[in-house]
Amino acid sequence: MTARNADEVADGTLGGGVTDTPPRPVRIMPLGDSITAGLNSTGGAGYRDELLGHLHRLGHDARFVGPCVNPFQPQGDPGYAAVCGITVEALTALLPRWIPAARPDWMLVHIGTNNMYGPDHTAAPGFLRTFVATLLRLAPSAGVLLASIIPSRLPEWQAHIDDYNRQVRAIAEESGHRGKVFFVDMAPALHASPQGGDDLSDLVHPGDQGYAKMAAVWRDALHARLPAPGGGPILNPNPHFRTPWLSEAVQRGRGDTPACFPGWTNHGADACHGRLAGLDNGSNAVGLRTAPGFLGISTRLATTPGRPVRVTFRARALGASPDLGAPMHPGRTFGVQGGGHPGATVTATDDWRTWTYDFVPTGPVTDLRFTPGTGPRSAPGARAGRGPLVTDVVARETAC
Structure with missing residues (x-):
């Protein structure tokens, strides 16, 4: 041979x-806070490593982009854009430096959890509207998958999250965003209980099981919108x-x-x-x-x-x-x-x-x-x- x-x-x-x-992999930017960064997951990659494996098995040639890297991500492609503890408005301030450099085709947005803890949680939807407008200005040809945020074990925070998620859907579905911003209902995929025994590792962060469920939701949302794969399943990592x-x-x-x-x-x-x-x-x-x-x-x-x-x-x-x-x-x-x-x-x-x-x-x-x-x-x-x-x-x- x-x-x-x-x-x-x-x-x-x-x-x-x-x-x-040369091939041009689809450029995907995971964008958010510690949940996007993968806090409390084994290996620290959160949903990203499993998501990349899903996309490969579906035949999509994809790569993750962003200013942050995880050197231990088994599938390779270690890029992402997330900061632990960051709020919607603070992340907005970083976008002008991050987005043009990364040139994403798609952005996976899960942001807002750190706005839910205090009395100012009602301002979060307004901040998110500015956030989305900034993304569309900086990357006019990219698509945005805007997710509802995952549940919390604390009932008071969960009430704030429920209110916020209703606004996340409304922002994604505004007429000016049609064809650019797509709502991804992440919240129902994960289970949280004040008694524990759920998909979380603490009050707000997923455990490995929760991150795997997030990966599956992102997979389905991307697969429905990415170009048809250029062949059969990709068998090799990185x-x-x-x-x-x-x-x-x-x-x-x-x-x-x-x-x-x-x-x-x-x-x-x-x-x-x-x-x-x-x-x-x-x-x-x-x-x-x-x-x-x-x-x-x-x-x-x-x-x-x-x-x-x-x-x-x-x-x-x-x-x-x-x-x-x-x-x-x-x-x-x-x-x-x-x-x-x-x-x-x-x-x-x-x-x-x-x-x-x-x-x-x-x-x-x-x-x-x-x-x-x-x-x-x-x-x-x-x-x-x-x-x-x-x-x-x-x-x-x-x-x-």
Whole structure:
């Protein structure tokens, strides 16, 4: 089996000079307070990690955006926009700095809980109206999913929440918001009781069970409004190598730890910032360096025996760049393999190309691995060198 250039899959011939078009994941901003941040959840990701898994299983290529990151989020894509303890009006003041930088396609808004505690709770709907108007001004082409806030164990606060949620629905359904703002009735999905034994971990924050219910509500609301998926279920976490360990200020770092790319096991790869991964689709890249101790990168897929899998990925040789300078002994070949299936050897070119690798799983779990040094010029024992670069690895189930 060999890896094939994307145009060969379409017309049965190997074409040259193919213009690479990188995928553009849907940009989703989780926006709110400590409930959006994931306080009291195992791993600290709240609903976000499970929601991303839901979207992948539905076939949606999505990424989370925002100024905050959770380095331990297993699915990767650690971005979000939330501050613990913040009120509606205080969060509004942060939007002019956050929204233009993140360029979201969709915003998941759950805000208002911290306005419910005191005598000024009646002002919260007015603050929310200003909040929504600010979102629409800063991101006129984005959609807003505006949620009712989840219940509380304290009856006095719950009375305030009930009043507020009626206004949340009314604000979302105002005529000027039609087609831009959509009400999401989150409150009924979670159960709260003064006696406990419910979906909360304290008076106002969900436990893991509550966050899972929130993820399901967001999933249904997004799935109904996102473009049709570009294929079958996405099987691998973190397809675009999102990581909190790289930034605009740090263009390149040696990836020595599994946490460098959440969802992937790093057997030794150079971690390269998105500027080295082609166009601005939010991807990072891995450099499959030929050197002792650099054995590539792998991830585990939950597969269905007998159901074909197609892996698409982008690659190019690592030439000279403003970030890295001229590479030493650049390699061009690398291998891709799904579990014990026949592997493929890829020879990268000087520009980005999109490739595919097909296999039929024989078991419920398949390890997908990218390894350096499979060609004669970069085989094990050859001179150490950098590259090639690999990014945008999307493994999807295909029709039988």
